[in-house]
Amino acid sequence: xxxxxxxxxxxxxxxxxxxxxxxxxxxxxxxxxxxxxxxxxxxxxxxxxxxxxxxxxxxxxxxxxxxxxxxxxxxxxxxxxxxxxxxxxxxxxxxxxxxxxxxxxxxxxxxxxxxxxxxxxxxxxxxxxxxx
Amino acid sequence: xxxxxxxxxxxxxxxxxxxxxxxxxxxxxxxxxxxxxxxxxxxxxxxxxxxxxxxxxxxxxxxxxxxxxxxxxxxxxxxxxxxxxxxxxxxxxxxxxxxxxxxxxxxxxxxxxxxxxxxxxxxxxxxxxxxxxxxxxxxxxxxxxxxxxxxxxxxxxxxxxxxxxxxxxxxxxxxxxxxxxxxxxxxxxxxxxxxxxxxxxxxxxxxxxxxxxxxxxxxxxxxxxxxxxxxxxxxxxxxxxxxxxxxxxxxxxxxxxxxxxxxxxxxx
Numbered sequence: 001x002x003x004x005x006x007x008x009x010x011x012x013x014x015x016x017x018x019x020x021x022x023x024x025x026x027x028x029x030x031x032x033x034x035x036x037x038x039x040x041x042x043x044x045x046x047x048x049x050x051x052x053x054x055x056x057x058x059x060x061x062x063x064x065x066x067x068x069x070x071x072x073x074x075x076x077x078x079x080x081x082x083x084x085x086x087x088x089x090x091x092x093x094x095x096x097x098x099x100x101x102x103x104x105x106x107x108x109x110x111x112x113x114x115x116x117x118x119x120x121x122x123x124x125x126x127x128x129x130x131x132x
Numbered sequence: 133x134x135x136x137x138x139x140x141x142x143x144x145x146x147x148x149x150x151x152x153x154x155x156x157x158x159x160x161x162x163x164x165x166x167x168x169x170x171x172x173x174x175x176x177x178x179x180x181x182x183x184x185x186x187x188x189x190x191x192x193x194x195x196x197x198x199x200x201x202x203x204x205x206x207x208x209x210x211x212x213x214x215x216x217x218x219x220x221x222x223x224x225x226x227x228x229x230x231x232x233x234x235x236x237x238x239x240x241x242x243x244x245x246x247x248x249x250x251x252x253x254x255x256x257x258x259x260x261x262x263x264x265x266x267x268x269x270x271x272x273x274x275x276x277x278x279x280x281x282x283x284x285x286x287x288x289x290x291x292x293x294x295x296x297x298x299x300x301x302x303x304x305x306x307x308x309x310x311x312x313x314x315x316x317x318x319x320x321x322x323x324x325x326x327x328x329x330x331x332x333x334x335x336x337x338x339x340x341x342x343x344x345x346x347x348x349x350x351x352x353x354x355x356x357x358x359x360x361x362x363x364x365x366x367x368x369x370x371x372x373x374x375x376x377x378x379x380x381x382x383x384x385x386x387x388x389x390x391x392x393x394x395x396x397x398x399x400x
Contacts, residue, residue: 040254042298044266044289049254049299118301 001031001065004097009072011084016071023069023090030094032059035114133171137180144189144334144366150182151364155357160184160366162206163241166249175250175259190244190368195221201372205244209320210235212243222372228323244367247321247331247347248359251314253303255294261354262312264294312351316358321348329372335365344370 006023013019036057040050050056072078095113102120103109108127110119141147152158159178161167162185170176184190185206194202195217203212212218213229232238232246250256255264266289295303295313303313324331324344331347333340347359361367 040299042255042294044292044294044298047258049258052257054252055254055302 001035001063001098003066003068004031004094005068005070006090006093007070007072008086008090009078010086010089011081012079013071013073014083016073019071019086020069022086023071024067026088026090027067027069027094028059028064029091030098031064033113034095034098035059035063035116038114038116133174134177136178138183139180140183140186142186142188144184144187144368147182147184147187147366148334148336148364150180151366152180153364155355155363157363158182160248163208163237163245165237165241166245170250173257173259175257184366190366193218197374199371200374201225203243203370203372205242205367205369207243209238209241209243209246213238221374222323222327224323224327225320225372228320231319243320243370246318247324247370248361248367249317251312251358252317253295253314254299256314260294262314262351262356263354264298266290266292266294310350316348324370324372327372329370331367332369332371333361333365334368335362339368341371 004027006027008019008023010019036059038050038057039048040055041047042049099110099113099115102115106120106124108123110123112119139150141150147160150158151160156176156178158180159167159171159176159182161181161183167176167181171178187206189204191204191206193204193207193211193215201218201222209229209232213226215226219226229238229243232241251262253262256262258264300313302315304315321344327344329344330341331344333342342360349356349358349360351358359367
């Protein structure tokens with residue numbers, strides 16, 4: 001992850017700093033579930049195998065790139081809509097955006113998150129390699 | 133976690149006399165980074181925990197050009213990697229210690245503890261032992277209308293090897309004919325083996341010595357452990373002969389802070 005830009009339209013902004021923080025938080029969550037978070041179950045017994053913070057992976061500080069948050073503001077029409085929720089909306093798009101970036105880079109879609117190295121290799125294999 | 137007796141001996145002789153003759157009766161505590169999670173997950177339920185951190189003799193690091201490097205088992209990984217002599221004479225060891233994720237673990241985790249870690253195999257950590265097998269009938273827990281009933285869909289997978297047939301992306305695939313398939317999690321072991329290190333073990337009969345390579349064994353039974361240590365012995369110190377610097381390459385999972393997947397070392 002090098003750079004990640006979010007533009008958020010959330011109606012009237014009461015406190016810009018905390019509104020931005022919501023978006024930063026959602027982006028971090030987005031990187032986590034797009035690249036790392038996965039529940040692993042044993043197929044035979046149905047047992048969860050990674051119900052701990054060791055194997056249920058989250059992004060560390062080194063996995064988070066340069067984040068840019070741009071709040072859509074100073075638009076009288078948007079402000080007139082009043083206050084709209086901001087907790088969840090910015091968490092919706094990261095997986096799609098990261099998935100698109102990967103497809104753009106390798107020329108094939110990786111259809112399942114998290115986009116792990118193994119899944120990327122699998123998608124490339126189906127396509128017949130990087131070169132074609 | 134169960135209640136247990138706690139002992140904090142100050143000599144290695146006392147420590148050995150406090151250890152039981154069966155695995156699991158007693159456990160040795162040094163940094164505790166692995167032991168605590170094992171105890172919290174009920175993977176070991178010792179009657180007595182023997183804290184060896186107060187044994188001064190097993191601490192410290194010493195170097196001489198002729199006899200090489202002596203690492204006390206209680207040396208922390210941070211002390212190892214920040215030691216100027218180690219950095220200069222044995223860069224591979226310093227790098228290997230650096231490969232142990234998170235500064236918090238490096239500051240309490242010890243050199244001896246790194247070598248005595250239990251497998252990180254997620255079947256083992258789920259309490260299924262080294263050789264997890266399917267038991268009895270497996271089938272869907274619920275059948276909705278129009279679907280096959282439990283009795284129709286159930287399959288007898290009893291005895292099926294869960295690791296070989298299951299989620300094994302973190303398991304050993306090279307140089308391992310089984311029956312246990314975990315990768316040893318030690319970060320220092322490849323470096324110590326490549327550097328021809330000797331592991332010195334203290335027991336009731338005194339010191340004995342094995343090469344780092346011979347220290348590790350693949351367990352054949354669920355009661356066994358992964359090293360040649362006996363239940364009432366202590367890994368006391370490690371002797372590394374004088375050597376040239378060695379490069380190391382560590383293969384890790386992508387998330388930072390995770391355990392190494394396959395530490396490796398190339399000696400040139």
